[in-house]
Amino acid sequence: MRIVVAMSGGVDSSVAAALLAGQGADVVGLSMQLYDQSGEQAFGSCCTLDDLHDARRVADAIGIPHYILNFEQQFQETVVSNFVREYVAGRTPLPCAHCNSELKFATLLDRARGLGAEQVATGHYARVDQAPDGRWLLKRSVDPAKDQSYFLFSLTQDQLARAVFPVGALSKVAVRAEATRLGLGVADKPDSQEICFVPDGDYASFVAAQAPAVARAGAIVDQRGDVLGSHGGVHRFTVGQRKGLGVSSSAPLYVLKIEAETGRITVGSRNALDETALTASRVNWVSIDAPPGWIRVAAQIRHRHRAATARVRSLGDGRAECVFDEPQSAITPGQAVVFYDDDVVIGGGWID
Amino acid sequence: MHRIYFDHNATTPVHPAVADAMSVSLKAEFGNPSSVHHFGQQAKAAVDRARSAVAELIGADPSEVVFTSGGTESDNFAIRGAAEACHRAGRRHLVASAIEHEAVLHTLKALAKLGSTTTTLLTVDETGIVSPDDLRAALRDDTALVSVMHANNEIGTIQPIADLATIAHEAGALFHVDAVQSAGKIPIDVKALGVDLLSISAHKFYGPKGVGALWIKRGLRMLPTSTGGKQERNRRAGTENLTGIVGMGVAAEIARGRMAVDSGRIDGLRDRLESGILQAVPRTTLNGARTPRVSNTTNISFDRVEAESLLIALDLEGIAVSTGSACSSGTLEPSHVLKAMGLPTHRTQNSIRFSLGSASTEADVDRTVAVLPGLVEKLRNLSRAPVRV
Numbered sequence: 230m231r232i233v234v235a236m237s238g239g240v241d242s243s244v245a246a247a248l249l250a251g252q253g254a255d256v257v258g259l260s261m262q263l264y265d266q267s268g269e270q271a272f273g274s275c276c277t278l279d280d281l282h283d284a285r286r287v288a289d290a291i292g293i294p295h296y297i298l299n300f301e302q303q304f305q306e307t308v309v310s311n312f313v314r315e316y317v318a319g320r321t322p323l324p325c326a327h328c329n330s331e332l333k334f335a336t337l338l339d340r341a342r343g344l345g346a347e348q349v350a351t352g353h354y355a356r357v358d359q360a361p362d363g364r365w366l367l368k369r370s371v372d373p374a375k376d377q378s379y380f381l382f383s384l385t386q387d388q389l390a391r392a393v394f395p396v397g398a399l400s401k402v403a404v405r406a407e408a409t410r411l412g413l414g415v416a417d418k419p420d421s422q423e424i425c426f427v428p429d430g431d432y433a434s435f436v437a438a439q440a441p442a443v444a445r446a447g448a449i450v451d452q453r454g455d456v457l458g459s460h461g462g463v464h465r466f467t468v469g470q471r472k473g474l475g476v477s478s479s480a481p482l483y484v485l486k487i488e489a490e491t492g493r494i495t496v497g498s499r500n501a502l503d504e505t506a507l508t509a510s511r512v513n514w515v516s517i518d519a520p521p522g523w524i525r526v527a528a529q530i531r532h533r534h535r536a537a538t539a540r541v542r543s544l545g546d547g548r549a550e551c552v553f554d555e556p557q558s559a560i561t562p563g564q565a566v567v568f569y570d571d572d573v574v575i576g577g578g579w580i581d
Numbered sequence: 582m583h584r585i586y587f588d589h590n591a592t593t594p595v596h597p598a599v600a601d602a603m604s605v606s607l608k609a610e611f612g613n614p615s616s617v618h619h620f621g622q623q624a625k626a627a628v629d630r631a632r633s634a635v636a637e638l639i640g641a642d643p644s645e646v647v648f649t650s651g652g653t654e655s656d657n658f659a660i661r662g663a664a665e666a667c668h669r670a671g672r673r674h675l676v677a678s679a680i681e682h683e684a685v686l687h688t689l690k691a692l693a694k695l696g697s698t699t700t701t702l703l704t705v706d707e708t709g710i711v712s713p714d715d716l717r718a719a720l721r722d723d724t725a726l727v728s729v730m731h732a733n734n735e736i737g738t739i740q741p742i743a744d745l746a747t748i749a750h751e752a753g754a755l756f757h758v759d760a761v762q763s764a765g766k767i768p769i770d771v772k773a774l775g776v777d778l779l780s781i782s783a784h785k786f787y788g789p790k791g792v793g794a795l796w797i798k799r800g801l802r803m804l805p806t807s808t809g810g811k812q813e814r815n816r817r818a819g820t821e822n823l824t825g826i827v828g829m830g831v832a833a834e835i836a837r838g839r840m841a842v843d844s845g846r847i848d849g850l851r852d853r854l855e856s857g858i859l860q861a862v863p864r865t866t867l868n869g870a871r872t873p874r875v876s877n878t879t880n881i882s883f884d885r886v887e888a889e890s891l892l893i894a895l896d897l898e899g900i901a902v903s904t905g906s907a908c909s910s911g912t913l914e915p916s917h918v919l920k921a922m923g924l925p926t927h928r929t930q931n932s933i934r935f936s937l938g939s940a941s942t943e944a945d946v947d948r949t950v951a952v953l954p955g956l957v958e959k960l961r962n963l964s965r966a967p968v969r970v
Contacts, residue, residue: 257897296893299914343890343960344897 231255232393233341234350235333236288236295238280240415241352243287244404245395247411249350250291257346258288258295261337263304264426287413298340300332307331309426309439316436316464317443319489320563323579324424325380329353334388350393353377354401357392360516365389367515369572372400379532382567382577383513436464447492449476452485452501463489469502469559483559503556509566509578512549516575519543526568526575528553530560536569549578582899585945587854589785589877589938590734590762591903596787599831603789606827614821615812624823631830638833639760639779640770641796647813648826651793652761655780656684658795658817659757660728662803663778664698667725667755674721676754677728678703678711678740679921685728685759686917698725707922709738709869716745720752727756731763731774735918735934736869737878739763746775755801761785761793765836766844766875777801783825787939788832792825839939847937848876850946854935855879857950862957868919868932877937880919882928886960891933894956900949903934 234246236258250256260281281297288295308328315322329351338349354370355378365386369376384392396404408416427435437444444462451457458476460466465473470484474496483502486495507530512519520543527536528551539553551566560580567577586594595603606627612620614628629643636643649655664675675692677685679702689700701719703711711729720727727749732739746756757778760769765786771779778801782793797803797816809818859865864884883891888904895902904916919929935949 257893294897296896298889339963340887340890343963344894345959 230348231257231344231346232348232350233257233259233337233344233346234293235337235352236260236284237352237421238283238287238415238418239352239421240408240413240418241354241396241404243284243352243413243415244399244407244411245350245352245393246287246293247291247407247413248395249393250293256291256293257341257344258284258293259337259340260284260295260297261300261304261332262297263300283415283418287415290413291411298337300336303332303336304328304426312424312426313436313439315563316432317440317489318563319463319466319487321467321561322563323380323565324426326383326565329381330383330385330388334384334392338388338391348391348393350395352396353381353394354397355381355394356397357389357394364516367574368397369569369574370394370397375401378574379529379565379567379577382515382565382574383511384515385513386515389515433462433465437462440464445492447494449474449494449496452495452497457482457496460494463487463492463494466494468561487562499558502558504560505556506550506552507560507566508544508581509549509551510581511547512543512576512578514543514576516570516573519545519549519576524575526551526570529567529569530557530580531564536567539568541568541575547578549576584899584901585949586901586940587935587937587945587949588901588903589941590737590934590936592784592790593787593938594940595784595789595828596832596835598835599788599828602831603824603828607824610823610827614823615810624821627823627827628821631826631833634830634833634837635781635794636796638764638769638837639781639796640772642799644814645771645796645799647795647797647816648821648829649793649795649817650791650822651784652682652759652780652782653684655761655782655793655795656682656728656757656759657688658803658806659778659780659797660685660688660726661692661806663726663755663757663801664692665804666802668697672723672725672754673698674701674724675699675726675728676701676703676716676719676724676749678705678730680705680709680711680733680735680918681728681730682734682759682761683917685730689728702921703729704921704923707869707924709733709736709918709922710873711740711745713741713744713748716748720749720754722752724749724752724754727754728759729756730759730761731769732760732766732875732878733869733918734762735878735916736880736922737762737874737936738869739767739873739875742774742776746777750775762878763875765832765840766877768840771796771798783829783832786832786836789825789828792822792829794829843939844876847939847941850941850943851877851879851935851937853943854937854946854949855881857946858953861950861954866928868924868928869922878934879936880932880934882924882932883957884927884931886931886957888931888933890960891956894960895933895949895952898952898956900952903936904932 232254236242308324312322312324341349354375356368358366369378405416443464448456449458466484482496485497523540523542526541528539529536541551568575610624612624614625632643632646636646692698693700703715749756755777758776759780761782764781777798779796784790807818866882868880915929
């Protein structure tokens with residue numbers, strides 16, 4: 230059976246490809262070129278020209294065909310434009326999740342099927358399993374420090390049925406050791422940035438370059454509404470942010486709320502960031518159907534958040550309500566909330 | 582897997598006799614052609630033999646042939662060298678067709694960026710053939726050089742070079758022809774074409790990569806684009822690529838001898854492939870005029886199929902074709918040639934070039950025609966809206 234491996238040139242997808250090829254699968258390596266590589270406008274830290282060359286080299290080393298697909302337009306239209314739109318709307322986007330569900334397991338999967346492959350493998354640290362009733366399950370990887378199931382919550386049953394994560398059952402240490410053993414030449418490459426197309430981490434400049442109108446001055450106010458200062462645009466802020474506020478205060482101040490329409494940024498003390506409840510939209514239920522009543526879960530609200538005990542219920546219309554047992558700091562609109570039962574993803578949605 | 586190679590316009594396999602000659606030369610002739618002693622004389626003689634063979638392929642005098650590193654250098658040398666020489670006479674305008682190879686187009690762009698020249702590009706209609714009237718209209722008092730390719734690399738159409746050269750000369754402009762895709766495929770006679778400069782490349786006619794030639798009409802004033810030693814009659818500095826030049830000479834000799842027979846046979850295979858695909862695969866369109874066209878090339882658009890995917894699907898079946906032009910990473914961009922012909926996006930992004938060669942067989946053609954409908958159908962079934970959540 231033919232299987233496509235999405236190869237970024239990094240160690241994880243390289244080992245994923247090598248493992249599948251080693252099992253005797255008919256493996257085809259595909260790399261996505263996501264940005265203009267002509268030189269002047271090149272940006273990004275993942276899938277740069279060097280990474281594409283690495284992917285090609287690895288494919289050659291393990292003896293599989295490899296092709297580079299030009300996905301610049303699709304990447305811009307789905308992932309980058311959403312990233313910019315979210316910041317303009319005063320939210321904090323999660324582009325990796327969009328890239329997974331709308332590019333890797335959508336456009337790339339379609340391309341793979343056109344080439345006679347029914348599955349797409351990636352280098353994600355997560356596991357796919359099938360329940361006795363045939364339902365596809367998404368699980369955390371065995372390496373909790375590397376787990377990426379949070380970024381995969383929005384995969385549908387159809388997408389999970391076609392997803393293969395060969396390194397999900399390995400630790401990062403084991404993956405690097407495997408790359409060394411196989412002589413893939415990528416064993417010591419550093420882990421990629423969380424947001425590959427803004428390698429310098431300067432999201433504000435990136436957003437302003439794509440949507441200049443966002444750089445509109447606004448007020449920084451305290452919880453009473455008193456103006457403490459001004460700022461150069463809502464895209465410069467994320468909930469929970471402390472640095473770069475440009476206002477002085479005796480106690481440290483944190484961003485509590487971003488209002489895109491008025492341009493108002495509300496700041497306050499760290500305690501004021503604590504909240505117990507959230508609602509989410511475009512919820513994808515993975516291991517169960519939408520639960521009409523409360524169920525117990527562990528809910529994770531950002532990539533580096535330790536999932537906290539909570540109850541959750543469906544509100545219908547793709548929405549859900551989640552109430553934590555203990556207050557959580559900096560629940561951030563635009564990020565995902567993912568519900569777990571131990572290591573099984575129950576579902577997840579986008580925080581309102 | 583038996584692999585079928587239908588990408589001869591990208592490059593051709595080296596002819597065994599060429600490889601043999603290169604191997605012998607590489608082992609036996611190491612001298613520097615510029616050296617006075619025996620070893621130098623031996624190497625110099627080898628270069629001269631090759632020069633004569635190349636000159637014969639294009640009906641030129643050996644003294645007019647300058648060896649280069651390939652088609653791209655030849656094009657650069659022709660345009661930059663002539664532009665610079667003409668600049669002193671106040672001629673600062675360059676004309677080319679919009680379907681030229683990047684070696685020409687990007688050189689014009691680079692010169693225009695320097696601010697010393699202006700450029701006019703001649704668009705073509707959907708036949709892919711440059712119109713003499715368009716050239717006439719584009720010429721100016723200060724036109725230095727007109728550059729039009731002999732045969733187009735993507736669609737194979739042959740341009741009316743002799744007519745165009747006459748028109749250019751009437752306006753006092755020089756004429757360069759990029760003959761990289763025609764040399765070895767159709768007879769070339771530089772005198773009959775009436776041009777001033779002509780570029781060729783060895784690896785397009787079963788010679789090695791990294792060697793080509795620029796024919797410079799005797800008496801034409803050209804400034805060298807590289808300076809150093811006095812090689813190639815002071816026109817191209819640098820120690821000669823002896824092995825490559827020897828290979829090019831043998832390839833030129835073989836091409837001249839086999840051209841008539843080969844092109845008739847390949848022409849038949851190409852037509853069989855072309856009509857086979859147009860009949861077997863629904864909603865396919867031939868791009869460019871059927872004639873005049875080099876015998877080995879056909880370019881076909883497959884409606885609602887991304888060419889990128891079809892190329893990969895064919896390669897996984899062991900059939901090598903091409904589409905558009907590859908960019909630095911190896912991904913594909915819509916063909917500038919088809920764009921210049923005014924074709925709509927859906928046709929420029931769905932086009933596949935099949936270019937046959939001397940090793941192509943009827944079995945290769947028939948297998949390709951047999952495999953294509955299934956691959957295309959699979960891709961068409963999937964070109965729907967992607968899975969959404």
